[in-house]
Amino acid sequence: MKARPQAADALLALGLLVVGLPQLFLEELPEGADYDQFRAPDLWSGLLVVAVAMSLTWRRRHPLQVLMFIIGGELVMAVAGYPPAVPDVVAFLIAVYSVAAHRGLAQSALGGLAGFVYFLVYLMLLLPVSTSLPVMVTDCALVVGVWVLGRNLRLRRAYFAELEDRAARLERARGTDARAARIEERSRIARELHDVVAHHVSVMTVQAGAARRIIDRDAGSAREAMSTIEEVGRTALSEMRRIVGVLRTDRDVEQAGRELAPQPGLGDLGELLDHVRETGLSVQLWIEGEARPPSPGVDVAAFRLIQEALTNTLKHAGPQARAWVRLYYGDRDLTVEIEDDGRGTVTFMADNEDNQGHGLVGMYERVALYGGELRIGPRVGGGFGVRARFPLEA
Template sequence: MHNRRALLIDSALAIGLAVVSVSLFVLVDSGELAGSAAGDLLRPVREPDGGAAVLVGLACLPVAVRRRWPLAALCASLLPDVVLVITGYGFSSVAHLVLLYSVAAYRGLAVALGGLLVSLLAYALAVVSAEELPVTVAVHVLQVAILAGVWGMGRGLRLRRAYLEELKDRASRLERAREADARAAKAEERSRIARELHDVVAHHVSVMTVQAAAARRVLTEDPEQAREALSAIESTGRVAMREMRDLVGVLRSPAERGPQPGMESLPMLVEQMREAGLATDLVVEGEAAPLPAGVDLAAYRLIQEGLTNSLRHAGTAARAVVTVRHRPGELDVEVLDDGQGAATAGSPERGGPGDRSAGERGPGEAGRGERGRGHGLVGIRERVAIYGGILKVGPRPGGGFEIQARFPLS
């Protein structure tokens, strides 16, 4: 549609130039411009005739294709002009100026220079071949200056158009980059929220599930114990609701954000696991020092996930030990249980993504492989990797499961 419209406009321009050029040719012939500067410049040696008028019109017709084939159109327009000058008519249409401008405006520098060179050579050929024309040196200089000026205007328009296109392209690239950054930020935030939801929901729901199963088993034989289990379920549910409200508050507004759990909440977590039926011990070594908020939360979530896995998979007779070691420049955390499992130890990996978990054992390894496949351990790997830590996850030699992490504090 755009090309068709441009062709129609250029065709109308070609017809208009042809009409104007033929009219000027007739006026010069009739002497109506005699005595004027235009009449002196365009005055022919030979008397104009119909054939010369046709040549004037033909020189204007290539303007119709000036956008598609500008250099070819320029050459086609210069040919009748040169013939007019050589044969002594002395009249040259302005169509070749329009076409020279088009070559400079719509083609690259090499083609544009070629168009200027063709115009200058055609003019030089006409001057040399028609020495009897009454043209002074000043007219030659003026003609060359006109050609150079028209060419310069076309190049200026092309450079300005290229500059505007580059600005548009740069703005488009920046917009795409902003959209990509926004998508990445949203994906990262969704991943963080998913980790938090899993840590909060999975832990408490696992505890409530174990307590409910225990209450169901002893409901008829020991109502008092069943009542205690139901009370623990109620307490755990309240804690889960409170943490969920805190997490939703983070999503709603920063002003509603409550304190996140940290290492100071470990005794409460251990006690909660004991009430859920998992014998749990807490060992703290070294002098506790203030921890960065991110490391504090990551270490707590790691221990929470490890104890939740032990509660789910280690069995009712298992025992879990949580060890926290405060060392200069680093924090070590460890969650071990003695439940029945494979006897192949995991291997440590830097940053977490390549660690070997129970879910990645070979065909001959038995045990609780599902403990390495859940979203919780994936979240642990991501948390440890964020803070440049070392993570080791896998079955213990002789049975049981272990999760060990070392967080640098520098």
């Protein structure tokens, strides 16, 4: 019925007629001089009652016109001397409510004033039965209360519609921020991969030049240089495959002339932890398994992951927090864990309620780029934890 409100209103009108028409023709009026002035209900009064009640079918689309039609129909019945019918009275109250609930302040105020004036005139002048002052005040208060109820419901609907619209705008803005963060992080990753691959190409160029110069007088050294070129070339090709699909921005072109030295890797982890300890954060490092050098891209990604996780710990964990960095070297993968025992679970989530953090987006992008897995969340016993698994081989 929500999808077809006019059909629901038609059923409402029919329900009023089913209940009210039998009462109109079967119930006898009370005895008394006042009630003797009413005409007995007949076919014409029944048709008027049906017309007035069925007009509620259009109460949402044309509420003010429906109210005026109902007032006109009841005036005709009052002038003709017919007694008030229950369907007409209920239809009048519903029409007053509909004007207040489905129209703006100007039309709803006009409809409410017209309904109140008509009801007051009907009680004082058109109704032959004498009405006491308390009953009159109560009936008028009922009309006013119905109008106020409709007005409040309209304002409430408008308030919830505004909340839904605001939530939709915030959701769109959040999606835009997340997309911008992904593009920014992918661009930064692409630049770092460019540096790694460029480094390999530089090594290949130097080795090829050396092999060309010594190939005539030292064939063994030349073959060794060729083997180095082959190995470095394969690594460079592997890293180039990682670049495919990474989005680039115009800013990458401007920064393409950066130095070709590779980015920091796990070999620089000690220096990173020393810098973190200088800030006052206690950090411990564990290395388990047989340490083996990962591919250059994974080396950079793991280092950046640890760097970002420790940066978040410094921001959110609190002054008395401690942190642990663990490296697990498996047969084919490298697992990196960064945990702390601070209060970062609450503050980090609160700070990122509206913006889910470009750092987190960067972590997911880096790990996903190398076919790894990432888990971020609260730590058992308090604090925050980051766990990532990288494949050692490209």
